[in-house]
Amino acid sequence: MATRSGLERWFPEFFDKYNAYTVFDLMKSYIEDGRIKLDKEMFTQRIAYHDPCNYGRKSEEKFGYGYYEEPRWILDQFAPNWVDLFPSKANGYCCGGGGGTMLTPFKEVRSHYGKKKIEQIKRVEPELIVVPCHSCHGQIQSSLSEAEMDIPVKYLWEVVADALIV
Amino acid sequence: MENSKDKTVKDLAPLRDIKSSPELCMSCGTCSAGCPITGQDGFDPRKIVGMVIEGRDQELVESNLPWLCTMCAKCEHACPMGINITGIVRTIRGLVDRDKVPGMIHKGVELCLETGNNIGLPSEDFDFIIEDVGEEVAEEEGYEEFAAPIDKENANILHTLHNKLVNTQNEDLVHWWKIFHAADESFTIPSENWEGVNWGLFSGDDESMKTVVGRIVEHMEKLKVKNLMYPE
Numbered sequence: 001m002a003t004r005s006g007l008e009r010w011f012p013e014f015f016d017k018y019n020a021y022t023v024f025d026l027m028k029s030y031i032e033d034g035r036i037k038l039d040k041e042m043f044t045q046r047i048a049y050h051d052p053c054n055y056g057r058k059s060e061e062k063f064g065y066g067y068y069e070e071p072r073w074i075l076d077q078f079a080p081n082w083v084d085l086f087p088s089k090a091n092g093y094c095c096g097g098g099g100g101t102m103l104t105p106f107k108e109v110r111s112h113y114g115k116k117k118i119e120q121i122k123r124v125e126p127e128l129i130v131v132p133c134h135s136c137h138g139q140i141q142s143s144l145s146e147a148e149m150d151i152p153v154k155y156l157w158e159v160v161a162d163a164l165i166v
Numbered sequence: 167m168e169n170s171k172d173k174t175v176k177d178l179a180p181l182r183d184i185k186s187s188p189e190l191c192m193s194c195g196t197c198s199a200g201c202p203i204t205g206q207d208g209f210d211p212r213k214i215v216g217m218v219i220e221g222r223d224q225e226l227v228e229s230n231l232p233w234l235c236t237m238c239a240k241c242e243h244a245c246p247m248g249i250n251i252t253g254i255v256r257t258i259r260g261l262v263d264r265d266k267v268p269g270m271i272h273k274g275v276e277l278c279l280e281t282g283n284n285i286g287l288p289s290e291d292f293d294f295i296i297e298d299v300g301e302e303v304a305e306e307e308g309y310e311e312f313a314a315p316i317d318k319e320n321a322n323i324l325h326t327l328h329n330k331l332v333n334t335q336n337e338d339l340v341h342w343w344k345i346f347h348a349a350d351e352s353f354t355i356p357s358e359n360w361e362g363v364n365w366g367l368f369s370g371d372d373e374s375m376k377t378v379v380g381r382i383v384e385h386m387e388k389l390k391v392k393n394l395m396y397p398e
Contacts, residue, residue, distance in 0.1 A: 001396075002375060003362075003382060003396050006378075007379055010376045010379060011379065014383055018386055018393055018394055019392075019393045019394070020396055021394070023395070026323075030345065030348075030351075035348075035350065036348045057239050057243050058238075090243060091243075093238075093240070094238030096202075098238050099235060099368055100365060100369070103269045103271045103274065104271065105268055106230065109206045109209070112202070134328045134398065157342055157345060158338065158341045160345060161340070162341075164345065164348045166307075166309065166344075166348050
């Protein structure tokens with residue numbers, strides 16, 4: 001998001017010379033074009049998907065397009081039992097790790113955001129949480145640990161990599 | 167591979183260029199109702215907009231308020247007047263003296279400007295980690311031919327890295343490498359200025375943000391890469 005908005009703002013000629021792809025565009029095209037094959041037996045557990053603000057609501061506002069459907073499509077290809085948190089997509093709640101807050105000392109407020117996310121997670125009782133964002137990954141892990149909940153958190157590209165048939 | 171879906175009217179029609187001044191705020195409180203931290207440590211997005219209208223900039227700059235907000239945009243998504251509340255928060259952050267920016271955000275920006283990454287990792291350590299983790303991948307069945315490509319020219323994809331993967335979470339470096347390998351994708355990792363995360367976005371520092379984005383453009387030109395994978 002920083003890179004894309006920075007390129008658009010300060011280096012618009014970049015897009016005349018190069019294409020730029022999000023993590024979703026790449027994974028989706030590799031699957032669609034048959035360049036990668038995924039094991040459909042590996043992730044049959046109940047997975048909760050969390051929308052990062054930057055790829056969703058903020059991309060929608062900044063670039064006119066939010067990446068809501070692509071990650072869900074990717075999960076559909078090999079993980080039949082994933083579920084949404086509620087509310088999700090443009091109405092989703094921040095995990096508390098956005099805006100660089102993981103790098104600041106204001107732990108109590110960050111933990112307050114985290115509790116909201118934990119409430120959402122508890123309602124769907126997942127066995128695994130999947131996120132496509134480094135900040136969300138760290139913050140949700142830390143909120144789960146504060147809540148003494150033992151649920152693994154994986155990156156979307158991590159479950160894709162784990163399911164690769166090579 | 168298309169960069170976006172086939173274009174429809176919805177894609178082509180220009181977005182409304184909302185120039186919605188904070189002064190248009192009707193104090194409805196929708197922003198505060200949606201914000202997950204309203205009431206925490208005095209945080210309240212409506213109050214922040216109100217203070218901006220009253221010109222109480224200095225109070226905001228000296229407070230913790232802009233740093234408690236994650237700029238998640240739930241407030242402005244719901245704002246009926248289209249006020250850019252995260253833009254307000256980031257602007258306040260940018261007005262804070264750089265030595266008063268809390269935590270590691272600005273220190274990371276400074277390190278990135280000096281060393282090419284937000285954690286100040288020396289390049290020999292970086293090379294060692296990338297090579298070492300690459301070798302571990304090659305020990306796995308199906309990845310025997312894998313080698314992490316540093317500064318390879320004419321690759322299809324430029325792959326920059328999140329500093330935490332090179333720092334404490336080396337095990338998470340491997341996922342994209344495996345996907346690229348399985349997809350027979352040609353990619354390259356720059357040996358210098360490999361940082362994929364731009365903390366100037368968080369600190370409200372446009373000048374540094376531009377420098378760090380400019381490094382991506384330099385990599386593309388220098389390494390003759392065809393396409394960029396957005397780092398975040």
